[in-house]
Amino acid sequence: MAESTRAHVLDDLRLVRSPSDPTLSPDGSRAVYVLREVDGDDNTRSLWSVGRDGAPRRLTRGRADSAPRFSPDGRTIAFLREGQLWLLPVDGGEPEAVTELANGAGVPVWSPDGGRIAFAAPVGGTAAGDPVVTSSLVHKIDGAGRFRGMTSRLHVLDLADRSVEQVTDGATFVGMIAWSPDGTRLAFTDGLAIDRAAPLHVLELSTSDITTTGDGAVGGVAWIDDEPLLIATPAAGVHNNVLVRDGKPITAELDRNVMPGGGGYPGALPQSTGSALLFCARDNGCTHLYAYEGGSIRKLVGGDHVVSGLSVAGDAAVVVVSTPDHFGEVAFVDTATGELDFVTSYVEDFTDVRYxxxxxxxxxxxxxxxxxxxxxxxxxxxxxxxxxxxxxxxxxxxxxxxxxxxxxxxxxxxxxxxxxxxxxxxxxxxxxxxxxxxxxxxxxxxxxxxxxxxxxxxxxxxxxxxxxxxxxxxxxxxxxxxxxxxxxxxxxxxxxxxxxxxxxxxxxxxxxxxxxxxxxxxxxxxxxxxxxxxxxxxxxxxxxxxxxxxxxxxxxxxxxxxxxxxxxxxxxxxxxxxxxxxxxxxxxxxxxxxxxxxxxxxxxxxxxxxxxxxxxxxx
Structure with a gap:
């Protein structure tokens, strides 16, 4: 227990500032992240920026800003505010709303050329107060409530003319999204899959044809080279998520659960540095950062650390990480050694507290x-x-x-x-x-x-x-x-x-x-x-x-x-x-x-x- 002047009290809950969801600039010099704070009886979220000098700077003053994503050229940050997609110029200026969808927009995903943004968005549905009719096994979800006939479809925003096009229809409730490196295809998961046979869907944008891949339950996706990388349970009866590439599990030998991240479950989607694939998996209760390179796996960030966010640009990487002494901080990662360079210090709000x-x-x-x-x-x-x-x-x-x-x-x-x-x-x-x-x-x-x-x-x-x-x-x-x-x-x-x-x-x-x-x-x-x-x-x-x-x-x-x-x-x-x-x-x-x-x-x-x-x- 640290030597200090007072004990923790329950009201300290109001003082905790929590970073999450980092995104790294393309040159690897600066991270933007979401900071949750308590204001009265509200949880507020705003976007902050921090470089390797460790001097965080506030970027937005919205009450609920989330999901920041750098554009490929590093000049713009896409993010969500009040359920809509906004763009923020990095060099200064006011953020601008670029969608006005009736039911809001989902997490933005930039195309590789920076000309388009893909996202999932709810469509359809009945008016509040109308009778709710369903014939689906899954018809509500915690935190959102009953769907009221709504479903989730894939949309693409063209930044040249600010037009939004719905590009999927059918039965699949669009979940996680990833662009192919050439920008011609979009891969997406079924966000409501509740069985062990939920393949990945791949949309060919030029033809609107959709193919499926993956034999197990696919819960996440990223692209490596020209092939989708799946986070999936590869076979019936298997509960550990593994990374699957070209139909083959590449992390099964680890015998640990690959963690894509989510409410109450720390982790992050896998990302490539070019030479290595970084991913999160849980070991002895802690969510660690691993590198897959040349057919072998090595642990980058282990020990008493929990990684709950990851962004990669070239050979640079940034994480949100907790330790026995830190509730959560932003840190740059040396992708060769795993050394952490902490660039925030929110725990300093509690330097007088023993624990x-x-x-x-x-x-x-x-x-x-x-x-x-x-x-x-x-x-x-x-x-x-x-x-x-x-x-x-x-x-x-x-x-x-x-x-x-x-x-x-x-x-x-x-x-x-x-x-x-x-x-x-x-x-x-x-x-x-x-x-x-x-x-x-x-x-x-x-x-x-x-x-x-x-x-x-x-x-x-x-x-x-x-x-x-x-x-x-x-x-x-x-x-x-x-x-x-x-x-x-x-x-x-x-x-x-x-x-x-x-x-x-x-x-x-x-x-x-x-x-x-x-x-x-x-x-x-x-x-x-x-x-x-x-x-x-x-x-x-x-x-x-x-x-x-x-x-x-x-x-x-x-x-x-x-x-x-x-x-x-x-x-x-x-x-x-x-x-x-x-x-x-x-x-x-x-x-x-x-x-x-x-x-x-x-x-x-x-x-x-x-x-x-x-x-x-x-x-």
């Missing part, structure tokens, strides 16, 4: 499986402390040891003398294909002992007080925060967030419910047996349930079912619903909601185990 650094721990479970994680522990503590077990989501996600602004309650509890266990149980990402598949068909039942035996080990080591144990988690962690109390009464307090209580109803109401039922559970007969609500009569632990009201991933009905089941069983319980909150509101929701979530976790666990509230004054 706990997670310590790596491993546990061998009784069936021989080794699980890995981290323990946050108060400094100078020698005896047993109260313990919070925090379960990550996914289940194919992972904790890492980097500094965490989302779960500031960890630091507040450590300051009050608690330990916090961040375990990556079987099914966590970054430990190989076999481990990733470790809970298929056995949510809860397959991984429960990973948690219970890890706690037993900490008790045996004299680090944890067995009478002061608490449990929390979100999403899949919310599922486990419902499941584990049906298996043991050792937890004196439970906080279940973004919960899954009934797998049967979840499969028909979640935006990805049918996929989860098919690929994660498999046997329909297991849906009831593996549902916590089936076993609610065994719960004794006081339980706080926290949930976003607009959550389409784990619908709020899951929280209501669990809350009412516990009430019926006489368990002390409380339900808190956050209006307008999507599934990812704890990452990107209203600051007041994120702060309230953190505060309630602290207050509930200390109230039921003994200790101070989140509002207690600490020096």
């Amino acid at each position: 706990a650094r997670p310590q790596a721990r491993s546990f061998t479970i009784s069936d021989g499986v080794e699980v890995h994680g981290w323990l946050l522990r108060p400094p100078h503590t020698t005896g047993p402390s109260p313990l919070l077990v925090d379960v990550h989501g996914g289940p194919h996600n992972a904790w890492s040891p980097v500094r965490d602004s989302v779960h500031l309650y960890h630091q507040v509890l450590v300051e009050q003398g608690w330990s916090v266990l961040l375990l990556n149980p079987r099914a966590s990402d970054g430990y190989g294909e076999e481990f990733l598949r470790g809970a298929l068909g056995g949510w809860g039942s397959a991984d429960e002992n990973d948690f219970l035996e890890a706690v037993d080990a900490l008790v045996r080591d004299g680090l944890v007080d067995p009478d002061r144990l608490a449990l929390t988690g979100y999403s899949y962690g919310g599922f486990m925060s419902c499941w584990l109390p049906t298996r043991t009464d050792r937890f004196r307090a439970v906080v279940a967030g973004g919960v899954v209580a009934d797998l049967s109803s979840m499969s028909g109401t979640s935006d990805v419910g049918s996929m989860l039922a098919r690929f994660e559970i498999g046997d329909v007969g297991l849906l009831r047996e593996l549902s916590p609500v089936t076993h609610a009569d065994k719960v004794r632990s006081p339980t706080l349930v926290l949930h976003g009201e607009a959550d389409d991933r784990c619908p709020v009905g899951q929280a209501e079912q669990w809350y009412h089941a516990l009430l019926a069983c006489g368990v002390e319980t409380e339900l808190v619903v956050y209006p307008g909150g999507s599934h990812l509101f704890i990452l990107d929701g209203k600051p007041s909601h994120r702060l309230d979530y953190n505060r309630r976790v602290v207050d509930w666990v200390v109230a039921h185990t003994g200790g101070r509230s989140a509002d207690d004054d600490r020096s």
Whole structure:
């Protein structure tokens, strides 16, 4: 723990400034990125620029500017504002809107010659308030809600005359886009693919012919030379994404999941330096940067680093990276050595704050499986402390040891003398294909002992007080925060967030419910047996349930079912619903909601185990 003058408090959440989505100028000298800040009860996003001299400069003053992309000649930045595509001259001048589409535009992708910009955009749909009719399996998505008959089509903006042309039709919901190097073709993924057979689509612009390639589920695309490079699960039953080139997986030997990036899942699309292909993959919970060159793979940025953004120009590269001491910073990468040159220092906003650094721990479970994680522990503590077990989501996600602004309650509890266990149980990402598949068909039942035996080990080591144990988690962690109390009464307090209580109803109401039922559970007969609500009569632990009201991933009905089941069983319980909150509101929701979530976790666990509230004054 760093020596400084004060402890972290939950209100520090409002002070965190987070960079993301970097784009590198063609000459490799300057990066433009999105900076998220808190203004009142809003999250604002603006574009900033930084060179190798490390002097960030603000470029825009919009409230929600995102997705900056340098033009091939480096003179213009395309970006999104208020749902439309804008252009910003690099040498000065005001940004200009270049689209006025009824339903907005998507992330801009420049053509190689700089004369056109491709993007996906919603088309069709009914008016708000009209009846919503659907015949599709996927008809809503978390964060956007019901499609109301809308779909996503590929569009091209011609910068010569500012005309916009829709260039695809048909059934495919256009997702990720990439130009061929000669500018004659556009490759795109199916943004709503929920099965293991979702090929890449390639549009020939001169003829409008569309061909498909890729046998597995394609989730991302880039072009290398004249061939599309796929991020895909290459075969049925395989869960690790790999890079596929010319029909052959080129990263399978790594046995790690290639990470294209996304909400709650750090990483970035692969990009070529000319001599090497850079990509992100998760290893031991951390998202690292790798280089594929000459048929071999080497790690460029490893260790306790999480890479969550990448842009390449020639042999230059820039990333957004987090470390145990940094929430997130922009850094240039030496593509030969992997050395990082940090050019922002947003962590300096917290130079007066002491904080706990997670310590790596491993546990061998009784069936021989080794699980890995981290323990946050108060400094100078020698005896047993109260313990919070925090379960990550996914289940194919992972904790890492980097500094965490989302779960500031960890630091507040450590300051009050608690330990916090961040375990990556079987099914966590970054430990190989076999481990990733470790809970298929056995949510809860397959991984429960990973948690219970890890706690037993900490008790045996004299680090944890067995009478002061608490449990929390979100999403899949919310599922486990419902499941584990049906298996043991050792937890004196439970906080279940973004919960899954009934797998049967979840499969028909979640935006990805049918996929989860098919690929994660498999046997329909297991849906009831593996549902916590089936076993609610065994719960004794006081339980706080926290949930976003607009959550389409784990619908709020899951929280209501669990809350009412516990009430019926006489368990002390409380339900808190956050209006307008999507599934990812704890990452990107209203600051007041994120702060309230953190505060309630602290207050509930200390109230039921003994200790101070989140509002207690600490020096």
